[in-house]
Amino acid sequence: MSDPKEKIIFALDVDHFSEAQRWVRLLKDKVGIFKVGKQLFTHSGPKVVDMILQKGQKVFLDLKFHDIPNTVARAGEEATKLNVTMFNLHALGGFEMMKKAMEASRATAKDLGISKPLILAVTVLTSMDEAGLKEVGIQGPVLDEVERLATLALKAGIDGVVASPKEIGAIRKRCGEKFLIVTPGIRLPSEKKDDQKRTLSPKEAIQTGANYLVIGRPIKDAKDPIAAVQKIVEDISS
Numbered sequence: 622m623s624d625p626k627e628k629i630i631f632a633l634d635v636d637h638f639s640e641a642q643r644w645v646r647l648l649k650d651k652v653g654i655f656k657v658g659k660q661l662f663t664h665s666g667p668k669v670v671d672m673i674l675q676k677g678q679k680v681f682l683d684l685k686f687h688d689i690p691n692t693v694a695r696a697g698e699e700a701t702k703l704n705v706t707m708f709n710l711h712a713l714g715g716f717e718m719m720k721k722a723m724e725a726s727r728a729t730a731k732d733l734g735i736s737k738p739l740i741l742a743v744t745v746l747t748s749m750d751e752a753g754l755k756e757v758g759i760q761g762p763v764l765d766e767v768e769r770l771a772t773l774a775l776k777a778g779i780d781g782v783v784a785s786p787k788e789i790g791a792i793r794k795r796c797g798e799k800f801l802i803v804t805p806g807i808r809l810p811s812e813k814k815d816d817q818k819r820t821l822s823p824k825e826a827i828q829t830g831a832n833y834l835v836i837g838r839p840i841k842d843a844k845d846p847i848a849a850v851q852k853i854v855e856d857i858s859s
C-alpha cells in the first residue's frame with residue numbers, strides 16, 4: 622500500500638490566512654493534501670494556495686464549480702494555472718460542463734508543461750435527503766441519483782467523485798477501480814461525530830474503496846493534532 626499519510630486530505634476550514642499558515646506549518650509533510658474551501662478562498666484568494674505550494678505541499682481547491690460550460694471551463698483553467706493537485710465541480714452542471722472543464726484543464730496543463738489537476742465531481746450534497754431532492758424536482762432514492770451522476774461524470778472523463786461513506790461501495794462497483802473516490806465523514810471509533818451523521822473509520826473507508834479521506838475537526842480540534850494524524854495513519858495501516 623502507498624504511504625497512508627498521502628491519503629489524508631486535511632480540511633483547512635479556517636477564516637484567516639495566518640491561521641491557515643499556522644496549520645500548514647504544523648502539518649507539513651504529515652498529511653498528503655491541504656483542502657482550501659469556499660470560506661478560506663473567499664477570504665484570502667490565490668495567495669493561500671501559493672503559500673501552501675511554497676511549503677512544498679499539495680492543494681485540493683474545493684470550490685465546487687457549477688455554471689454554464691464555458692464559465693466552468695475558464696474557471697478550471699485558472700485552477701489549473703494555480704497548480705493545484707485537485708479541484709471539483711458539481712455533476713449536476715451536466716455532461717457538457719464536465720467535459721469542457723476537463724478538456725480546458727488538460728489543454729492548459731499541457732501549455733504550461735504541468736500535470737493536469739485531478740478533477741472531482743460532487744454528486745448529491747450530503748446535506749440533501751430524498752425529500753430535499755424531491756423539492757428540486759428529482760424523484761427517487763438519493764443513492765440512485767448519486768450513482769447516475771457518478772456514471773455521468775465518468776463518461777465525461779472526470780477523474781472521480783467526492784462521496785459520503787455510505788456511497789463508496791456502490792460507486793466503486795459502478796465506476797470501476799480507476800475512478801477516484803474522496804470521502805469526508807471520517808471519524809475514529811472513539812471520537813465524537815460532530816454534525817456528521819454517518820461516519821466510517823479511516824481503515825473502513827479505505828477498505829470499502831475510498832482513495833482519499835477528507836478530515837477536518839478530528840485533527841483541528843484535537844489537543845494534539847500531530848498525535849491525531851498519527852492515530853489516523855496507524856488506523857489505516859492496521
Ligand code: C5P
Nearest residue numbers: 632634747805806817835836837838839
Ligand atoms: O471536520 P470534518 O472532518 O467533518 O470536515 C469534513 C470536511 O469535508 C469539511 O471541509 C466539509 O465541508 C467537507 N465535506 C463534508 N461532507 C461532504 C462534503 C464535504 O463534510 N459531503
